Amino acid sequence: MAIHSLYIYVHLHKEKDSPTQKMERRAIVTIKKFDFVQRPPNKPETPYGPSKLHVNELGKVTTYGTDPDNTYYQENYNVKGTPDLIRFRFDWGDGRIDDQFSGVHMENYEYSEHQKWSTPGEYKVKAQAKDEPAWTDWGREGPKIGKWSDKHLVKVRYIFSGNMDISVSSDVIFDMINPDNTNEPIETNDTIYSNITGYFIDIDGDGIWDIFHITNITFPDNVIDYNQIYYDQDYQTQYNPEDHTYDIDFNSDGTTDASVNEDDIPEPQTTNA
Numbered sequence: 001m002a003i004h005s006l007y008i009y010v011h012l013h014k015e016k017d018s019p020t021q022k023m024e025r026r027a028i029v030t031i032k033k034f035d036f037v038q039r040p041p042n043k044p045e046t047p048y049g050p051s052k053l054h055v056n057e058l059g060k061v062t063t064y065g066t067d068p069d070n071t072y073y074q075e076n077y078n079v080k081g082t083p084d085l086i087r088f089r090f091d092w093g094d095g096r097i098d099d100q101f102s103g104v105h106m107e108n109y110e111y112s113e114h115q116k117w118s119t120p121g122e123y124k125v126k127a128q129a130k131d132e133p134a135w136t137d138w139g140r141e142g143p144k145i146g147k148w149s150d151k152h153l154v155k156v157r158y159i160f161s162g163n164m165d166i167s168v169s170s171d172v173i174f175d176m177i178n179p180d181n182t183n184e185p186i187e188t189n190d191t192i193y194s195n196i197t198g199y200f201i202d203i204d205g206d207g208i209w210d211i212f213h214i215t216n217i218t219f220p221d222n223v224i225d226y227n228q229i230y231y232d233q234d235y236q237t238q239y240n241p242e243d244h245t246y247d248i249d250f251n252s253d254g255t256t257d258a259s260v261n262e263d264d265i266p267e268p269q270t271t272n273a
Helices: 070-077 170-177
Strands: 002-015 022-032 053-054 059-063 085-091 110-114 121-132 151-156 166-168 195-203 212-216 226-238 243-248 258-261
Touching: 059 085, 059 151, 085 110, 166 170, 166 258, 170 195, 170 226, 195 226
Parallel strands: 053 151
Antiparallel strands: 002 022, 059 110, 085 121, 121 151, 166 195, 195 212, 212 226, 226 243, 243 258
């Protein structure tokens, strides 16, 4: 920083001795040269917001940032406020980056955006800042872009119902576990029922259950040698808006094997997967 000295001469009149006599005095004023520094904004604060969302659920993500030049001018020139303003943008971790930076804000302003994801997964969100410097009309450099922030992890999942049991004819289940009849499936009386355990899944977040996922099947005693089998399979559901039921064809024969009233489906959850 350059230091310049300016000498100022002050002329005073001595009225008593001579109206025309001048007294010369000298004062010294020290002046600091105003340096135009222009550095990019600091790395923004790590975005914060929900860490878990379901598909197509809006989540609010927030960040804030500072500019080092504001501190420089405040400390060295007693400049009030924050002459350099800041803009923000987000990288949403799925290939989407905000096309433009936000409007201008004072530093430490909490900037937020709402976002949603249509596909389950883990997304690492980060923020970037761009300054809007003061005094560019006086020759100071224009805006600069700072580094990306650290990442905030958002886990996006389908919407799941709670677990439930559906009672189905054992003949249907034998068709399910042996669809090609290669092992001469056991035939039973249609009045013998087994329990299918699983949960519904809303894959697009529209409030309609799209799939029933089976986790296991429980047979009545003395029907087969084993009482319970693990079964990991998804089945499409058909929603009937007239009577608010979901039809499921478990053995893929084109007929409904179970019809579930939507009021009987346990409350939605987001932690089944």
